[in-house]
Amino acid sequence: MSDTHAQSVGFVQKTQIPPSPPPAAETGAFKWMRENLFSSTANAIMTILGILAIYWFASFSLPWLLNGVWDAENLSQCREILDGTSGACFAVIAERWNQLIFGFQYPSEEYWRPFLAFLLLLVAAAPVLFSKLPRKMLIFTGLYPFIAFFLIWGGSIWVPVFALLGFVAGYFAFKKLEKQSFAMGFFGGVIAAFAFWWVSGFITPDLSRIIPIDLPAVPSRDMGGFMLNLILGTVCISLSLPIGILLALGRRSQMPLIKWICVIFIEFIRGVPLITLLFVANVVLAYFLPPGTTFDLILRVIIMITMFASAYIAEVIRGGLAALPKGQYEAADSLGLDYAQAMRLIILPQALKISIPGIVNVAVGLFKDTTLVSVISMFDMVGMIRGPILASTDWNGVYWELFLFAALLFFVVCYGISQYSQWLERQLNTGHSR
Numbered sequence: 001m002s003d004t005h006a007q008s009v010g011f012v013q014k015t016q017i018p019p020s021p022p023p024a025a026e027t028g029a030f031k032w033m034r035e036n037l038f039s040s041t042a043n044a045i046m047t048i049l050g051i052l053a054i055y056w057f058a059s060f061s062l063p064w065l066l067n068g069v070w071d072a073e074n075l076s077q078c079r080e081i082l083d084g085t086s087g088a089c090f091a092v093i094a095e096r097w098n099q100l101i102f103g104f105q106y107p108s109e110e111y112w113r114p115f116l117a118f119l120l121l122l123v124a125a126a127p128v129l130f131s132k133l134p135r136k137m138l139i140f141t142g143l144y145p146f147i148a149f150f151l152i153w154g155g156s157i158w159v160p161v162f163a164l165l166g167f168v169a170g171y172f173a174f175k176k177l178e179k180q181s182f183a184m185g186f187f188g189g190v191i192a193a194f195a196f197w198w199v200s201g202f203i204t205p206d207l208s209r210i211i212p213i214d215l216p217a218v219p220s221r222d223m224g225g226f227m228l229n230l231i232l233g234t235v236c237i238s239l240s241l242p243i244g245i246l247l248a249l250g251r252r253s254q255m256p257l258i259k260w261i262c263v264i265f266i267e268f269i270r271g272v273p274l275i276t277l278l279f280v281a282n283v284v285l286a287y288f289l290p291p292g293t294t295f296d297l298i299l300r301v302i303i304m305i306t307m308f309a310s311a312y313i314a315e316v317i318r319g320g321l322a323a324l325p326k327g328q329y330e331a332a333d334s335l336g337l338d339y340a341q342a343m344r345l346i347i348l349p350q351a352l353k354i355s356i357p358g359i360v361n362v363a364v365g366l367f368k369d370t371t372l373v374s375v376i377s378m379f380d381m382v383g384m385i386r387g388p389i390l391a392s393t394d395w396n397g398v399y400w401e402l403f404l405f406a407a408l409l410f411f412v413v414c415y416g417i418s419q420y421s422q423w424l425e426r427q428l429n430t431g432h433s434r
Helices: 004-010 026-035 043-066 075-082 091-103 111-131 134-153 158-177 180-211 225-251 256-270 274-282 284-290 297-323 326-335 339-375 381-391 400-427
Strands: none
Touching: 075 158, 091 225, 091 326, 091 381, 111 134, 111 225, 111 274, 134 158, 134 180, 158 180, 225 274, 225 297, 225 339, 225 381, 225 400, 274 284, 274 297, 274 339, 297 339, 326 339, 339 381, 339 400
């Protein structure tokens, strides 16, 4: 009986069978292609059409790029080297790279100055962009604008030194009067800074003669190329952000005079094309100045572009302020914070976090819009291409190579800004676990 029962019981596995590998179509590249490229009939058709479009574009662009000529003195020599084959004449970039980057009038022996200023810009921006770096580096960040001015424009070192001391005087006046009220501290600091600069205007020439520490002066009209685009983009973006914050706060102010001044400024600037403001800076503004007054063109353009960008950034930040729940303002009041403390510690950090995509969008657009200065006879990179380079008999007829090089430089900068903003959003994404 027991033998019969033992024979009727099936075999029981006492150890676990090792798992089988997944099918080839469910892992690796096959799985990714099936889920992303061929998940449906429509997606498969679009994938095939996309591959055909890439093949068609590569079939005529790659030979043109790979057969490019880098060593030639003019377009005719390029064509002789190519001998009828398809190929780009990149020799124009190798021949005129200095004009594309620095303009055609900036002294060649002084190229090291803007190059050094650009390297120092990376160092100065690092502690602002990455919070984990030592905070002491912000001291150099504050000094950098004056160092960069001295390097790029040259002249006496006492001009940027006294400009820096004017800001220091304004800061101490602000801290002294801030205890009474923030508004009194702000206006007191502005008055103190301008008073110091007015007095220093009489001291600087004599001090420059007594202690001559200077670099060869380079006037603004001699600056051009991609360097001019970087100067305008960096300065205008840096200035427009704090001004945009003040305009956004002013537009939400309970004081009617401040509110309507900000509203009129924002709506007027946003309703006028940037190119119109540039023409105003170039032509019309001179009519409002006293006879014989010289007002640097680059400074005029910086003022107009900064005003333009500030109006757009103000609206972006106003949207971030409006997105915050009312409880955040009530929480600041319950802690006994005054207006300045509430904005600095609670409201603005959250509003700026919400506004990052919009601010970056304005910054990228602003950097690209710096090419519009070419319409007012400023030889930025696009102005150099359309003007001196293509006007020369050696390179008249070369278009794609030059504009492709300009597009590549602008893409690198704008893509870097975009990627940094996405990284910053991920770092500040504390609303849910990642």
